[in-house]
Amino acid sequence: MRPFDYYRSNDPADAVEAASEKGALFIAGGTNLLDLMKLDLMTPNRLIDINRIGLDEITPSDDGGLFIGTLVTNSDCAADMRIRQDYEVLSRAILAGASGQLRNKATTGGNLCQRTRCYYFYDPDMPCNKRKPGSGCSAVGGANRIHAILGASDECIATYPGDMAVAMAALDAQVVIEGQGGDIRTVPVRDFHRLPGDQPDKDNILRPGELITHVTLPPPARGRHIYRKVRDRASYAFALVSIAAVVEMDAGKIASASLAFGGLAHKPWHDPEIDDLLIGEAPSDALFDKAADILLADANGQGGNDFKIPLARRTLKAVLREATGERS
Amino acid sequence: MKDTTLRINGEERKLSADTRTTLLDALRNHLGLTGSKKGCDHGQCGACTVMVNGRRINSCLTLACMHDGDEITTVEGLGEPGDLSPLQAAFVKHDGFQCGYCTSGQICSATAMLEEIKDNWPSNVSGSLTGEAKLTLKEISERMSGNLCRCAAYPNIVDAIREAAEASS
Secondary structure, three states, X not given: OOOOEEEEOOOHHHHHHHOOOOOEEXXXXXXXXXXXXXXXXXXXXXXEEOXXXXXXXXXXXXXXXXXXXXXXXXXXXXXXXXXXXXXXHHHHHHHOOOOHHHHHHOEHHHHHOOOOOOOOOOOOOOOEOOOOOOOOEOOOOOOOOOOOOOOOEOOEOOOOOOOHHHHHHHOOOEEEEEOHHHOEEEEEHHHHEOOOOOOOOOOEOOOOOOEEEEXXXXXXXXXXXXXXXXXXXXXXXXXXXXXXXXXXXXOOEEEEEEEEEEOOOOOOEOOHHHHHHHOOOOOOHHHHHHHHHHHHOOOOOOOOOOOHHHHHHHHHHHHHHHHHOOOO | OEEEEEEEOOEEEEEEEOOOOEHHHHHHHHOOOOOOOOOOOOOOOOOOEXXXXXXXXXXXXXXXXHHOOOEEEOHHHOOEOOEOOHHHHHHHHOOOOOOOOOHHHHHHHHHHXXXXXXXXXXXOOOOOOOOOOOOOHHHHHHHOOOOXXXXXXXXXXXXXXXXXXXXXX
């Protein structure tokens, strides 16, 4: 690990100011950042410890939703009774990820910023445009079983690995961000992560020194909340395909539907056309196939991950059957 | 160098170390507490599990200087020869190990995990998120999935945890 200065901040504005220096990074839970620093894959010259700046509570918002402070741990978020009762898909997604130890450390803001698990990103001896822009992508034509089938570019086929953000995308949560001089901006989770394009080193829209302060959940969405994660082990593994679904039925028809997908792209994938197709329709296999057709219209396998295309279709159909079926 | 004060197993310990020092390295190399083990050093195996302010974490994935004033419990703080904690005694009784390298992490993790169950935290395999947390085989396996045992002593580890939990409830 490269040497760095350590600064503990006690206040969000102070933390943002301290992070304005080039090469400074925030540290919260640190479970991904320190992992990467040990391998010299991230080399900040200054760490701003934000663990004691507050922002560690879940509070009601004026419109009936919730503010989740950026330092609320994954464990606390998943166990919060309001989240368990009203935003079950979010609790389920968080509990499907990592281990008990990691969830106790990992934070809401940090989880949004976690980096890909592409094998080549983690291997300093191999070219990787995300780690070293312009060096090439080893995953194209290499081992790419876990890689993207949607929205990838010639420069990068990495996936965003998380679960929490997939549920937040289905719920249409917002990320509240504080910048220099107290500037606040709000960005939908659906737009927070970006596609790789020709800048795969940029995972998301955060500018240097900007601090995520909260994630805002809208008022509770009624209906059935499902998070289904398909992976190589039953626990403690990243998603090959995951789906967050919030679907409400009324008189045999789909009254509302909001779906988001993990493991398929450089960001949690949300396609409003899928939701629009489903709303107002009676559930049927043909309808679910049409939804999968929309999802996978531009899907592109890279060899090792070709299986994700039929797997995504089957998983989507299974989730929709469960979401629209009789409650057991 | 950074000065840090930790409360470890009820005792105040002062540390002056490079900012890069992980909590695990501080415990093992600076403070002589070698019960916590270094397996993967990347948060994947759980051998380094300790409790910070009552919660289990991977001590390899956090910096000692981030924990100034925090309450740390290591396996040395749970019990000692002749005065084992119920979980430690149950691991011995059920032969919950072979080589023993993962054992202190397993025991620290299980100690905190039983508190999480008492606090009624749900898990990925809980049928209902709002019902009572139960200590079934499936629940124990899921909740302990952050602790690997390369000798695969899992059945005996689960038996030990179940017995210790039943004895305390």
